[in-house]
Amino acid sequence: MSATESNSAEPVIRCDGVYKIFGDNAKKMMQESNGMVDAAKFQEAGCIVGVNNASFEVYPGELLIIMGLSGSGKSTLLRCISRLTKATAGKIYIEGEDILSMNNKQLIQLRRSKMGMVFQSFALLPHKTVLENIAFPLQVKGVSTKESIKRASDMIELVSLSGRENYFPRELSGGQQQRVGIARSLAIEPDIWFLDEPFSALDPLIRKEMQDEFLRLQGVLSKTILFVTHDFDEALRLADRIAIMKDGIIEQLDTPANIVLNPATEYVRKFTEEVPREKVLKIESVMDAVDPSAAVAEQQVSKDAIIETVAEMILNSDKPVAVIDDAGKVVGAVHASKVINVLFGGRTEQAS
Amino acid sequence: MIELLRERKYLQFLLLIVVFLLMCMFIPATDGSWLWRLPPLFKQLPIAINNGVDYLMFDWWLVDVYDPDIEEYEKKPVMRQITRSISGFVLFLIELVREIMLGGVKTIVTFTGWDWATENQWARLPGLPWTVVAGGAMILGYRLSGIGLALFTGFAFGYIAVFGQWEPSMQTLSFVLIAAPIAILLGLMLGVWAFRSKTVETVMNPLLNIAQIVPHFSYLIPVMVFFGIGDHAGAIATIIFATPPMVRLTILGLKKVSPEVTEAGKMSGCTEWQLLRTVLIPTARRDILLGVNQVIMQCLAMVVIASLIGAKGLGNDLLIALNRLRIGLALEIGVCIVLIAIVLDRLSLAWANKQTDYFADQSFKERYKYSIWFSIVVAVGIAVAWVGSLFFKEGFNYLNIIPHNKGITTEPFWQAGVDWLWDTFFYTLKGFNEWFIVDVLIPVKNAYLGMPVIATFTLAMGIGYIVGGIRSALIVGMYLLFIALTEWWDRALITAYLMSMAVLISGFIGIVLGTLCAQHPTSTRILLTWCDTFQTFPSFIYLIPVMMLFGVTDTSVLIAIVVYATIPAARYTVVGLRSVPESLHDAGSMAGVNRVQRFLSIELPLSFPHIALGINQTVVFALSMVIIGALIGTDDLGQLILGSLSDRQGVGNGLVLGFCVAFIGLAIDQILRTWANQRKAALGLE
Ligand SMILES: Nc1ncnc2c1ncn2[C@@H]1O[C@H](COP(=O)(O)OP(=O)(O)OP(=O)(O)O)[C@@H](O)[C@H]1O
C-alpha cells in the first residue's frame, strides 16, 4: 500500500510539529527559539533534543517503520505518541483526538481500549507466569478472571506457546519471551500497535522466525503499526513506509523504494547506500513497455512483486516475462538482462 | 612541594598525622583551656528536652474529652490522647492474638468491661492446646511450600512445647505477629512515598541513618514516656527499630525496576495504584522480601530489649535466667527465639512466592482441603487435650500446655560445659586477660583520653577533607561539635576507643573469614546462615560465660561487641567477593596470574566498595552494642544511657546521649561512604 492511495481515509495517528526536549528549562528554551530548534545550542543550555519537529500521518492498516542510529530519537517519538512521555510542543492526534489534552483517566481509557506496545527488553512481569502476563492488561481493565484467562489462552495459541502457560519469564528463551510480549500487547485487541525494536535482542535465526510470525499475525489482524528498528533488512521485509530519523529530525518518510532510489538528503543516501536494490525495487521499475511483436514466456509476474523474490524465475526463462497488474491485465514485460543489471550492476547507475 | 602534596593523597595523610601528633604533644591538659576541652555549652539541652516533652505531653493543646468514669467532660492534652489510643490499639491486637493462643479474658473485657467479665466467668477465650497450634502451623507450612517447611515448622513448635517454653514463646510470638506486619506495612508505605517524591527521600534519608545508629536503649526512654510500659511499648520500640531497613530496601528495590517494565504496566492501562500494587512492588520483590526478612530478624533481636520496658515473653524469662546465672536455661530460651525467627522468615518468604493454578478444576474437597485438615487438627487436638485433662489429674495437662518447669531440659549439660570451661581455661585466660588489659587496652584508652579536643577535630576533619573535600570536613565537624559541647566528651572518647578496638578486631576477623568462605559456594552459604543466626541470637546469652572467664573488664565488653560486629564485615566481604564477575576471573586466569595475585589485584580491589560498606555497618553494629557493654560495666556513654533508663527525667539525657553515639557513627559513615562511592565511580561500578 502506498501513501497516496490511503490519503482518502482519516489518519489514525497524526503528528503536527512534535518536539520533545529533555531538560529542566526545556519549555522556556522552546518558547525563546520560535520553532527553530538547534540541537547544538540546546545542548549548551543543558537540554537534549529527543524529537525535533516531527509531522506525519499514519493511516489505518498501515505499517510505518521508524529507523535511525542509536540515540536518533526513535523511542522518544514512539513514547510521545503513546504518551509515556509528554511532548514538549506540537499536537498529536489519535483517531482525531488530541492526546496531549487528555487527562489521566481518558489516557488510561485510551490505552485500555486502543493501544498495545511491545518492548525491546520484553518487559515481562517477572513474578507472573506466561498466562498471567498475557492476561494482565485484561485484569487491569477489570475483566473477570475466568474470561481473561480464556482470552489469554487464545492469545497463547495465536503466538504458538501452548503448553507453556505456567512457565515464568525466566524459564523461557528470548524468542519465547518476546512472543509473550506480543501476546500481551494484543490481548486487549488494540487498533494501534507500537513495537520498539521488538526483535533486536534476538539472534538472527530467531529474529527471522519472529519476523515471519509477525507478518503472519499482521496478515490476520491488519492493525495500524508503528515499528522501530535499526535493521534495514527488517524494515524492507515489513514496511509500507519508512521514516528515517537523525538527531530527532525525520529526514525522510517514504516508501522503501523511494527512500532507496530518491534519497531526500545526503544522510539518507549514505544510510541506504549498502541496501541491495533487489530487495527494494518492484518489477514495475525495471519492466519495459509491452511489445506485441516480441514473444513472452508463459509465466507472469505481478508488477508489485519485489525483484528478489521473482529473480530466479525470470532468469530461468529464456524469453521476457509478462508483467500484470492487480486486475490481471498485461502492462509490460521484463527482460532477464534488466534483472541481472539490478542484481550485479553498479549501484550508482541504477540510482539515476 | 605544594604540587606534590596536592597530587599524592598519602602525603596529605602523613602531614595530617604529623600535625595531629604535634598538637597532642604540645597542648597541655589544662582545665578551662578551650584547646584542651570545649566548654559544655549544651549542658542545658537535656533539661530543655525534658521540658519540651513534658509540655507536649501535659500542656500542649488541651481538648475536651468525655470521661465515662466520672460521666463528665474533662480537659486533656491532645498528645496524650493520641498516644493513649495508639497504645490501646496495639495492646488490643497483641492481647487478641495472645488469648487465641493461650486463653484469657482481656479481649472480652475490652468489649464488655471488668464487672461483666467477673460476673460471667464462662466468658473467656479458652486458648488452643499446643498440639493445635503446632499442627496448624505445619499445615500452613505445607500449603505454602511443601513437606520440608512443614517438618521444620513442626520441629520448631515441638521443641518449644517439649522444652516447656510454650507460654513465653506464644507471648513473644503474639508480640512479633503484631509488630512485624506493622513495621513491614509502615516501611513499605514510607518507602513508596520516598520513591515517588524526591523531597521526601532527602528528608527521610538522614532520619533513617539516625534511627539505625542511635542505640535502641535511647529510644526506649522516649517510648516509655510517651506510651508507658508494657507489651505495646515494647512493640512500638520494636517497630521504630525494625522499620528503617524495610524503608531502605523498598526504595532500593523500587529504584531497580527497569523503566521498560514500568512502561509496560502503564501501556497495559494501569492506574497509579494498580501500577504500584501489581507491577512495581512485585517486581521489586527480591529487595522488599529481604526487607521483610530484616524486619523479622530485627523484631526478634529486640525481644530481650523490649522486655526491659515491659514486653512479656521469652525476653523477660531470658533476663531472669541470666540474672540467676542459669546459662543452660538461657541457651534453650535463646534457641526458641532463633527458631521462631527462622520459622516466620521461611513462612513469609513462601507466602510471597506462592502462585495460583488457574486451570485445575478443583472439586469442593480439593479446594477446601486445607481448611478441612485444619478443622480436623483442631477437633483432634481439643479432644486429645480433653482426654488429657482426665488423665493428668494433678493440674498439669501436658496435652494442653507443658508448663515451664515440667519440660525436658538440657540445662545440666550446659552447666557442666560452662563449669568445664571455667576449670580448664580460667587460669590460662587470666594471664592473657591481664596482659591484654594492662599492655593494650589501658594504654589505648589513655591515648584517646589524652587527645586535646582541637587535635581530635583536626584529625577527623582533616580526614574528611582529604577524602571528600570541604563538604565532608564540615559535616564531620558539625557532628563532633555537638558531642564536644555536651558534658560527655570524655565518655564519648571512651566509647570511641571501645568501638575502634572492636572494629579493628571485627574487621580483621570478618574480612579474613569472608575471604576464606567466599572461595566456595557451600562455605559461603554456611557463613551467611551463621550471620543470620548470630544476628538474632540474643547476645546476652554469651555475655555470661564471657564474663565468667574474663570478669567485669573491657575484654568481656570487647568480645561481646566483636561477636556481633563481625557479622556485617563477614557478610559484605563474602557478598562483595562473590559478585566479582566470572569473566574477570577468567580474564585474570588467561593473563597468567596465580590465585593469590588474582585475589590481590582483581577481586580485592573490585569488591573494595562492598567491603568498605561492610566496615561501615560494623561501626554501626559496634556502636549499637556499646549499651551491652554498659550492662557488663563500662564507663562510657552506654553506661549513662542505661542510667537514664531508670530515671523519670531521663528522656533528655537519654536522647542527647543517643545522639552523641549516633553522631560518632554518622561521622565515620560520612567518610567511609564518600570514599566507597569514589572507589565505585573510579571502578565504573555505578
Ligand atoms: N529520559 C531522558 N532524559 C534525558 N534524555 C533522554 C531521555 N530519554 C532519551 N533521552 C535522549 O534523547 C535522545 C534520543 O533517545 P532515544 O531513546 O529516543 O533514542 P533511540 O533512537 O531510541 O536509540 P536506540 O536505538 O539506542 O534505542 C538521546 O540522545 C537520549 O540520550
Ligand SMILES: [Mg+2]
Ligand atoms: Mg530506543
